[in-house]
Amino acid sequence: NGGKLMELYEVQLLVCLLIGLDILFSNVEFVMSYNVTSLSLVPLNLQVGVLRVVQSFTGFTLFFFMLELLVLMGTYRGEFFLHIGYLTDLGVVLVCAYGEVDGWGKEVRVLGFVRFWRVVRLVNSLLAGVRDEHADTKEVLKKSQLRAKEVALEKARATEGMKREVAARRRVEAMLRGYKDEVETLSEALKIAAVDVA
Structure with a gap:
């Protein structure tokens, strides 16, 4: 779990930021330690x-880097020593730590x-x-396009079904009108026959 935490994008961004700040502040410390005369305009207390x-x-960054490497060593064990990047980090951090203990200048940082x-x-x-996000977006787009085609097909089927239903209804209405006309004709014929019989 510690290794997964250290591999998170946000943690790696923090580590990169700390590396950059460590280099910057080490250079600032180097300049301040060896070029004190050029800083004569700045009050000594502020310096x-x-x-x-x-x-x-x-000091904090060096401690953080050592702690990070210990967590990675504990997590990945033997695999840690097969990773060229981690070995580079280990070498740099060990040289910097030795330089701090032995009193070297900040140049080594x-x-x-x-x-x-x-x-x-x-x-x-x-x-x-x-x-990955692009692939996911493409997949969602592809699914949306398929769904749109399915909806268009369902719409076409429904429209075709409605046309058939309207045509069938018109046929039924025409048939009913025909029956109605026949019933009226038969009704008139019955009335005429009843008048003739009476």
Whole structure:
């Protein structure tokens, strides 16, 4: 379940966003740490505050990436180590973690660019979702077209049935008029015969 959660589009989007922000903030921290003289217009308290926020965020992202990889390792076990993308992530995160512990500069965090495969996978999954939705829409359209043809056929049958019914009714009415005329003729003949007999 943890692996399925980590594979969700929304979670992958969050991970890609965190990777990008981690690279950005690592560069900001690098610039702030080594180019303090160029920031002389900014008050020192603000510089220190921003630097602490940036350091906290990069620490959080590193912890998040390690936690994500642990969840994926626990979920996929041996299959995790057969996935080149996850191995790349593991290598980058381990190098970054070692760099943090050993006191290297933030330059190593730029290795996050190597994790671009996640963006490619995210775009591919988005495209696959659009393809699936398109296929579903085509299927619904096809069913609607079939239903429209069935309705048109039913309408044609009903119209044909109504025409036959109207024709049959006219025949019955004509037959009834004929009987009525015969009855009137017979009635007059009976009246004439009764007058002749009387």
